[in-house]
Amino acid sequence: MQKKAGMTLACMSIVTLLSACGGTKNDNSATEEKEKKEPFTLSIYAEDVKAEEFDDRFRKALEKKFPHITFEYRTNGKDQTIADLVGAGYVPDLIRTSIPTLKNSYLDLQLGQDLNPYVQKYKYDLTRFNKVFVDEIIAAGRTGELYGLPVPPFFPQVLYYNKDLFDRFGVPYPQDGMSWDEIYEIAKKMTRVDGNQVYRGFSANMMAMLRDNPYSTPILDPAANQLANFETWQTIFTNYKRFYDIPDNKPEKNGVWAEADAFAKGNVAMQVGQHDIYLGIPKELNWDIVSVPTIAGAPKLMGQRGPAYWSITKTSKHKDEAFQVIAEMLSDEIQMEDSRKGILTVLVNKDIQNALGKDHPIYSKKNVKAISYYQPAAYTPKRKTGMAEVPGGTQQTLMAEAFLDVAQGKADINTSLRSLNEKLKLEAEKAASKN
Structure with missing residues (x-):
């Protein structure tokens, strides 16, 4: 019996050994083969x-x-x-x-x-x-x-400001949650001539400021070949025009993009524009940001480029x-x-x-909470199916140029918007003729 038991144990040991060396390997191989993915x-x-x-x-x-x-x-x-x-x-x-x-x-x-x-x-x-x-x-x-x-x-609107200019003229910094009326009063204080240097209180990335409006109002009407919501655009233009009516605060002469770059020159106190990780502001400029101002009667939302x-x-x-x-x-x-x-x-x-911005050498020192101070505004309504599409870039350029004419005193608001309406109509008709 002992001999038989010993032989049984030996056989079991051999079986166990074989299982350890061979049987389990086969099981693993099957699993690995099942999980292996073709490159x-x-x-x-x-x-x-x-x-x-x-x-x-x-x-x-x-x-x-x-x-x-x-x-x-x-x-x-x-x-x-x-x-x-x-x-x-x-x-x-x-x-x-x-x-x-x-x-x-x-x-x-x-x-x-x-x-x-x-x-x-x-x-x-x-x-x-x-x-x-x-x-x-x-x-x-x-x-x-x-x-x-x-x-x-994504690219939300914020208000940039030059801290050194505010310190120089003893004016308190703008703060989160301000209205455009409050920013207008600050812009008047910060616009001045000091020696031979003109200091402007305000500038804007006009393309972003208009396109990414808090009303989510489109430029081209979603259902017709015309300017959308004429009255809303009157309100928007009126709100921004007053900043350029401040003496010595006329926009840059070389167009929309020159005005968008004005803040980087160092003689502009505030600029509304996009928060953009790719934006190149000169290192020597001592700047910060606050939440985008709100228009009286408009939703308290942050205009944004999605x-x-x-x-x-x-x-x-x-x-x-x-x-x-x-x-x-x-x-x-x-x-x-x-x-x-x-x-x-x-x-x-x-x-x-x-x-x-916690690990960013610049944004870690900025008021980045301003970016989430308001919720993002909703997207602008899209053109209805079957309506001719006019490229967004074309619409935005025409809108910014229309406002620039107003800011430079070349046209009043209603005349500029009526002209814009005609241009949009022509672009839509041109697009329709290609279909």
């Missing part, structure tokens, strides 16, 4: 985003999360627009789109891919994002399609993986890193919002 290349195209920025913000995290994917990145350049690439037979899997270019550079190229099925499949939470940004891309799809997910940054969006192309052979890649690029972890670098998050997460 492939995912191509990404983002206009006006340098490869260095993509690598800094996304590549390391993506390669760690998806080791089986090789990420091929391209941006625009000579003969490298998305239309050029598609025309040459190269269609990326992912495209960074935007509302102004969504039609011409995505939908018209037959690349549109609705992401709603993937949101449902992966139970992706869209409430993570500020609702305004999701609503706008859905509205752009016209019939409920979700053609992209919002990617930081974000870009990550979109999948309809021709991609890797749509599921592409959606997962988008989800990773928009994760809390990456957006927290973005926020700490000064890149505005598109999420409602307060911790991420409050981390804005």
